[in-house]
Amino acid sequence: MKSDIILIDNQGNGFAEAVEETKKVAAYTELEPKRTTRLQLMTEEMLSLARSVTGEMQASFWLENEGNRFDLHLATKTVMDKEKRYLLLSSASSRKNEAAKGFLGKLRDKLEEAMASEVDHSEEEIPADIVSDLANHPVEDPEWDGYERSVLRSLADTIKIAIRGGQVEIIVSKNFAE
Numbered sequence: 001m002k003s004d005i006i007l008i009d010n011q012g013n014g015f016a017e018a019v020e021e022t023k024k025v026a027a028y029t030e031l032e033p034k035r036t037t038r039l040q041l042m043t044e045e046m047l048s049l050a051r052s053v054t055g056e057m058q059a060s061f062w063l064e065n066e067g068n069r070f071d072l073h074l075a076t077k078t079v080m081d082k083e084k085r086y087l088l089l090s091s092a093s094s095r096k097n098e099a100a101k102g103f104l105g106k107l108r109d110k111l112e113e114a115m116a117s118e119v120d121h122s123e124e125e126i127p128a129d130i131v132s133d134l135a136n137h138p139v140e141d142p143e144w145d146g147y148e149r150s151v152l153r154s155l156a157d158t159i160k161i162a163i164r165g166g167q168v169e170i171i172v173s174k175n176f177a178e
Helices: 015-028 033-054 082-091 102-115 147-155
Strands: 006-009 058-066 069-077 158-164 167-175
Touching: 006 015, 015 033, 015 058, 033 058, 033 069, 033 082, 033 147, 033 167, 082 147, 082 158, 082 167
Parallel strands: none
Antiparallel strands: 006 058, 058 069, 069 167, 158 167
């Protein structure tokens, strides 16, 4: 069974609808309440992961299930750079790009990886001599903490990430077989 497709943007529109669609699918398949909660949490963390890593997004979300196996799908376009690519692929169970299948797929993947731009953080940095003059300047860790990734890894059986150009597809799978 395939659920309705929910459109999500980076302002949070569609986020609640995606969680609601997850509840509907769980109710339709008569999933236990504890497993329904787990499926909802996986949906929320998947959407948060995509928004945290890709930033601007116009995404499509849907669920597919066969028996007790559930696949959560998210497809979005983004301007890909080396940092986003690394963060996305490090979230995958295999740490590999699922779109890189066969010789031509692997070749294309290597070319896209080589052509991805470096992220320039120079305008975000404040020189050390100026920071020392600022009163109560908060010390922030600019790195993404990966919370969503760790929660997803603990809940899901597999996380697949497919990157082709600026198109990203995330598939989170869970089998609730007894």
